[in-house]
Amino acid sequence: MSDEFQILLTVPKIVRKDGRSHSTIKKEYFTKPNLVSYMKDDYGKCTKGQAMRYLQLSTAVYPLDLCEGYDVHKFRKSFMYKKYLELVLEWAMSAEGRQHVQKNIDKTLIFIRRGALAKIMMSPLMPCKEFNNWVLFVSRYNNNLYMCLDEQDESTAEKTLSMYHHTRLDHLLFSEGQRLRPDTSKPTDDNIRYSVVHTSSMGKYNFIYSGEVQGIKADEDIKDLSDLSSLNACEYVMTKQLWETMAYNLKFMKYLSWWLHAYLANCRSIYVARKDSNGVVQEPIQYIKVSSIPKDYNFDPGFLIGFLHNFLEMVESLMSNIDSHETVYEFRFNSFDKTIRYRIHSGNRSKIFISADYIKYCRSCV
Numbered sequence: 187m188s189d190e191f192q193i194l195l196t197v198p199k200i201v202r203k204d205g206r207s208h209s210t211i212k213k214e215y216f217t218k219p220n221l222v223s224y225m226k227d228d229y230g231k232c233t234k235g236q237a238m239r240y241l242q243l244s245t246a247v248y249p250l251d252l253c254e255g256y257d258v259h260k261f262r263k264s265f266m267y268k269k270y271l272e273l274v275l276e277w278a279m280s281a282e283g284r285q286h287v288q289k290n291i292d293k294t295l296i297f298i299r300r301g302a303l304a305k306i307m308m309s310p311l312m313p314c315k316e317f318n319n320w321v322l323f324v325s326r327y328n329n330n331l332y333m334c335l336d337e338q339d340e341s342t343a344e345k346t347l348s349m350y351h352h353t354r355l356d357h358l359l360f361s362e363g364q365r366l367r368p369d370t371s372k373p374t375d376d377n378i379r380y381s382v383v384h385t386s387s388m389g390k391y392n393f394i395y396s397g398e399v400q401g402i403k404a405d406e407d408i409k410d411l412s413d414l415s416s417l418n419a420c421e422y423v424m425t426k427q428l429w430e431t432m433a434y435n436l437k438f439m440k441y442l443s444w445w446l447h448a449y450l451a452n453c454r455s456i457y458v459a460r461k462d463s464n465g466v467v468q469e470p471i472q473y474i475k476v477s478s479i480p481k482d483y484n485f486d487p488g489f490l491i492g493f494l495h496n497f498l499e500m501v502e503s504l505m506s507n508i509d510s511h512e513t514v515y516e517f518r519f520n521s522f523d524k525t526i527r528y529r530i531h532s533g534n535r536s537k538i539f540i541s542a543d544y545i546k547y548c549r550s551c552v
Contacts, residue, residue, distance in 0.1 A: 191518065191527040195500055199524070200310040200489050213488030214495045216386045216393070219452040221418050222286070223277045223383035224399075224411060229263070232273060235380055238408050239360040239401030241423050243457065243471065245367050250358055250459065250467040252351040252427065255374055259353065261345045262376040270299045270381060270396040271334050275544040277383045278394060286385060286394070293392040294502060295330040300384070300397030302335045304446040306497060307490040309519055309526075311442060313435060318521040323514050323539055326505040328548060331498070334539045347465065350374075355427050355459055359471075360401045384450065389495050397451060400424055422453040427467070430460045438483050445479040449487065497526070504528070511540045 198211055224235040274297050277283045287295065305320050312318040321336035353374045361368045382399045385392065402408075402420040410416060426444060428437065444456055456474040459467045480487050505515060514537040517528045531537040 191529045194526045194528050197309050197524040211489050211492040214388050214492040216388045219384040219386045221382050225381045227379045227381055229377045237362045240364045241403045242361050252354045253465040256350050258373040259350055260375040272541050273396045274394050279547045290392040296391050296393045298333040298395045300395045300450050307494045310493050312521045314522045320519045322517045325511050325514050326508040327511045332540050351427050355425055359425050364407045423455045425457045427459040430462050441479050441483050448476040
């Protein structure tokens with residue numbers, strides 16, 4: 187192991203003025219995300235999703251109390267930060283996944299979670315706060331890159347009332363049938379969620395990434411959830427909540443993060459509830475068109491995605507002589523000096539994050 191951190195790059199500053207960004211970074215964009223797997227995560231057990239969740243705005247009765255039900259809410263018992271990366275690897279081992287990998291043999295495949303992609307792309311605009319620092323582990327194996335945020339980035343130690351508000355809003359606005367009202371009789375449970383795997387390309391890279399999904403806006407129920415063409419044709423939506431009074435910089439970072447997640451999830455609409463100091467939503471939920479967010483908040487997505495491309499090129503070049511899941515590079519972003527530094531873990535089994543099943547699968551394909 188190399189204990190000394192070495193600098194990989196200084197994150198370029200992107201100045202937002204009049205809707206324009208100034209940087210030496212070349213603009214890049216993702217191809218339209220393609221949904222390839224829809225799963226239900228029930229206390230860590232992942233199975234194919236058998237139900238879709240449908241947005242029900244018309245059933246909302248104001249005011250909405252986002253604190254109600256907190257006393258019986260079931261917080262997530264544990265968050266296995268590798269779990270959602272394993273969803274990606276499990277799909278890669280499926281028949282469809284094998285075909286996808288073979289089809290993109292000329293590209294570098296990136297296996298990652300959606301949240302990690304968003305964090306990297308936000309780096310040029312991150313304020314100087316400890317919370318905005320991130321740690322990313324990377325392995326290079328079979329000429330591809332595997333990436334996973336450090337487990338501390340997904341801490342579940344803090345369980346506050348404000349953290350519950352998003353779950354409560356989700357509970358109030360989604361049902362499991364287009365003609366059904368949301369069932370608020372049962373306690374909310376963070377241990378049961380729906381997840382998806384998407385694929386997309388950007389330049390020389392092809393991404394296979396996972397993330398959570400809330401639901402869709404539709405006139406009719408989806409008849410066959412195993413039909414990927416039907417799933418890809420859905421109008422995916424997100425619901426979010428904000429304090430009525432919030433500093434612009436905090437609001438900007440929220441909307442930036444929302445836009446990145448929506449962009450990567452092929453989500454066109456976000457519905458935002460504005461809550462008062464008591465966690466109560468008095469006014470109707472606001473519809474936000476995802477494509478309008480960059481203009482409204484004066485940032486250029488092409489530069490942020492271009493920064494990701496630049497980062498990946500540097501990582502790939504740095505690790506060009508590596509072909510082992512047992513050698514793990516640790517990258518640390520410091521929001522105060524805007525640097526990304528790295529050190530190498532070699533032979534430290536506690537740092538290995540690629541699943542044993544996937545390694546066994548790869549070896550059987552040789």
